[in-house]
Amino acid sequence: MSVTTASNVDLSKPLAGRTAIVTGSGQNIGKAIALHFARAGANVVVNGHRNQAAIDKVAKEIEGLGVKALACLADVGNAEAVAAMVKKAQDKFGQVDIAVSNVSVRLRQPFHDITLEDWDATLKSNLSSAFYLARAVLPGMQKAKWGRIIHISGEDGFQGHVPFRAHSMVCKAGVHAFSKAIGVEFAAEGITANTVSPGSIDTTRDWSQYPEELAGNAPEPDPDEKNRPRRRHRDGMRISRRGQRVVHQRTGHPCERRAVHVLAVIKEDCACLKGGFYFFERIG
Numbered sequence: 001m002s003v004t005t006a007s008n009v010d011l012s013k014p015l016a017g018r019t020a021i022v023t024g025s026g027q028n029i030g031k032a033i034a035l036h037f038a039r040a041g042a043n044v045v046v047n048g049h050r051n052q053a054a055i056d057k058v059a060k061e062i063e064g065l066g067v068k069a070l071a072c073l074a075d076v077g078n079a080e081a082v083a084a085m086v087k088k089a090q091d092k093f094g095q096v097d098i099a100v101s102n103v104s105v106r107l108r109q110p111f112h113d114i115t116l117e118d119w120d121a122t123l124k125s126n127l128s129s130a131f132y133l134a135r136a137v138l139p140g141m142q143k144a145k146w147g148r149i150i151h152i153s154g155e156d157g158f159q160g161h162v163p164f165r166a167h168s169m170v171c172k173a174g175v176h177a178f179s180k181a182i183g184v185e186f187a188a189e190g191i192t193a194n195t196v197s198p199g200s201i202d203t204t205r206d207w208s209q210y211p212e213e214l215a216g217n218a219p220e221p222d223p224d225e226k227n228r229p230r231r232r233h234r235d236g237m238r239i240s241r242r243g244q245r246v247v248h249q250r251t252g253h254p255c256e257r258r259a260v261h262v263l264a265v266i267k268e269d270c271a272c273l274k275g276g277f278y279f280f281e282r283i284g
Contacts, residue, residue: 013041020098021045021089023076023133026054029152029198030102038062038069042098045070045089049103068093076103077124079132086136095144099137101130101175102152108164119167126171130178134193138186147191149182151175154197172197 020037024030026048034044035058044062048055052073059069070092074081089096105125109118130151141147154172156162162169175195182193 015098016041018097019043019045019089019093019095020100021047021086021096021133021137022100022102023047023129024049024103025100026051026058030100031058033100033102034058035061035065037098038065038067041067043068043070043093045072045085045093045096047072047074047076047085049073049075076101076129076132077121079128079135082129082132083136086133090140095140096137097141097144097146098148098150099133100150100152101133103129104152104154104168104171106165106168109167110164111166114167122167123171126168127174127178130175134178134182138182138191141191142186142189145190147186147189149179149191149193151179151193151195152198153195158197 015037018041020034020042022030022034022037022044025034025044025046030047034046038044038061044059044067046055046058046062046069048071050073052071055071055073059071062069070089072085072088074085076082086096103125105122107118107122134149137147137149153175154168156165156169156172158173158176160169176197179193179195182191186193
């Protein structure tokens with residue numbers, strides 16, 4: 001297995017020789033990150049929970065970029081499933097150098113409607129999954145004296161502006177605290193852990209969980225933005241209350257720029273970054 005070092009790094013392929021796992025990478029931000037890593041030279045493990053066809057398609061796109069891919073269907077809220085996925089990656093590629101925890105379930109539930117089962121299931125999917133992944137990849141990273149762990153969080157865990165999502169908000173804040181814990185404990189071994197928090201991003205999602213964000217029409221955009229297309233969800237309705245909270249009343253697009261931000265905090269020259277929080281309000 002070839003290993004990228006500071007002395008032999010190809011600036012056009014800074015992740016050549018590395019292997020990344022990106023959970024929830026069958027669509028949206030996870031898919032964009034996986035493809036961007038592949039363009040940077042990394043082999044990528046593409047993960048999803050239910051849709052094998054979706055992750056197979058992303059894996060094929062990655063292989064078309066000249067690197068290797070592994071499509072692995074696994075429930076990241078299950079510790080044994082995560083360990084098995086990492087084992088498959090290690091068997092195929094030899095090592096997992098980069099782990100991106102991206103999965104998130106966003107149920108809209110008033111506090112008194114959240115059952116114990118709802119709470120536990122959300123924490124397993126959105127927070128415990130990050131622990132399961134880190135627990136599985138860290139021994140190999142310690143042995144290699146190099147590793148990058150990224151947690152994808154969200155603005156609702158820090159701004160507290162979205163109602164009826166207590167369990168999700170706790171997880172969004174919790175993964176950042178987890179980044180700090182990993183960062184301070186494993187920094188001396190060449191391992192960093194950081195949090196990337198997207199702003200309002202136009203993604204494929206279950207819009208029934210966002211009724212307050214789809215009511216009415218958004219204000220007209222800034223005149224300087226008049227030539228740019230307005231974001232709409234799949235039924236063509238304009239984004240309203242969500243749009244009013246972001247610059248120029250537009251949500252960001254999930255693809256290239258978000259992936260660039262994630263790549264920026266795992267490069268060879270970013271070894272000093274640990275437990276950092278990177279919030280990007282507008283990327284469209």
